[in-house]
Amino acid sequence: MRVFYAIEFEDKVKRYLKNVQDIIKTTTYSGNYTHYTNFHLTIKYVGNIYNGEYEELTAIMDDVCKNIEPFSIRIGDLGAFHKKNSSILWVGITSGKQKLKSLFKELEKEIVESGFEAENRKYRPHITLGKKIVFNNGAISDDLPYFDEPIECSKLTLFQSHRVDGVLTYTPLYQKSFSKGVA
Structure with missing residues (x-):
């Protein structure tokens, strides 16, 4: 079973992301x-897990989340990771990056101490809009809408990444609220 830790979004955030995605699709030839339903903000990719490791990962979540205060982020930057002839297109974090990086570091520390692999690249918080994006000659519109509300981050979710009827699906397996400073 392949799993990752992430912040799950409310529908209003997902609607905004879908709207941006639809506008961008008009400037591309193709993309995945x-x-x-899969929009999220990855905190830590774990990978494949085996017997008994699920319980260990949820225990790590319980331990880490009790030491994290709920926080908010803002989104807005549009960017891409370029690979050969295509790109991974994403929406970036405009505020709250440090809180996300701290959460990543806490999870990473606990996970590595439990024998899981460390991340081999720098953590760059972002929300993936699409992969293998091939742009046509047109530029991305400057008229993309802004999401000008803070996004509350009050819990962490452990997701399973799997295919259902051939469709990539992220299924929530376990959630834990951030509880430091919460009465």
């Missing part, structure tokens, strides 16, 4: 776009 993130499905509406």
Whole structure:
């Protein structure tokens, strides 16, 4: 079973991301776009887990989340990771990056101490809109809408990444609220 830790979004955030995605699609030839139900903000990719490791990962979540205060982020930057002839297109974090990086570091520390692999690249918080995006000659519109509300981050979710009827699906397996400073 392949799993990762992430912040799950409310529908209003997903609707905004879908709207941006639809505008961008008009400037591309092709791409593998993130499905509406799969929009999330990855904190830590774990990978394949085996017998007994699920319980260990949920225990790590319980331990880490009790030491994290709920926080908010803002989104807005549009960017891409370029690979050969295509790109991974994403929406970036405009505020709250440090809180996300701290959460990543806490999870990473606990996970590595438990024998799981460390991340081999720098953590760059972002929300993936699509992969293998091939742009046509047109530029991305400057008229993309802004999401000008803070996004509350009050819990962490452990997701399973799997295919259901051939469709990539992220299924929540376990959630834990951030509880430091919460009465």
